[in-house]
């Protein structure tokens with residue numbers, strides 16, 4: 001029986017196959033991506049560097065000697081590799097468990113290909129079992145919470161947490177998300193929301209699922 005960490009390692013290794021030579025790689029955030037960053041160390045001679053989605057990933061990349069570029073200086077990002085908190089059969093995702101959702105969405109928007117790496121526990125029929133993170137400008141906290149409640153969710157302020165952008169996170173519980181594209185745009189239209197952790201309009205292009213019998217590839 002493989003552990004969850006062994007499954008994360010397996011998908012991290014597989015993701016290296018999607019990294020072109022001489023490229024700048026988009027790098028996400030989280031414990032699964034940490035395995036990917038460690039794997040990048042083994043091929044650092046054949047890539048130019050990385051664009052990172054968080055201060056935490058930047059620090060880890062720099063610690064292993066991978067140059068980290070400012071996204072504004074990069075014209076082309078062939079691939080972005082990131083984890084997810086949940087992913088459905090259409091490769092729509094909930095992200096932001098680590099609070100890096102906004103920068104992740106920006107880097108993902110630039111990338112030509114989004115490779116999502118998860119262990120099998122994250123692959124679900126309907127999104128929403130995992131509370132949906134929403135990044136909010138602090139002065140809009142109560143207003144946004146009321147609007148999310150009106151949409152049927154139960155928002156909770158993430159305690160003792162400030163994003164890399166200086167904002168707060170509301171985690172929305174008990175929302176069964178059967179129409180992810182629609183819910184993403186409705187939440188993003190609430191004044192004061194920076195972005196929500198639904199990645200449905202820009203979903204993954206490739207999903208690598210770590211299973212007990214190997215890595216399953218869905219495209």
Ligand SMILES: O=C(CO)[C@H](O)[C@H](O)COP(=O)(O)O
Pocket residue numbers: 028029030031032033082083084085094095096097098099100101104
């Ligand atoms: O969106 C994220 C961070 O904002 C992560 O990709 C997501 O939370 C999954 O993390 P982990 O690999 O630790 O389970």
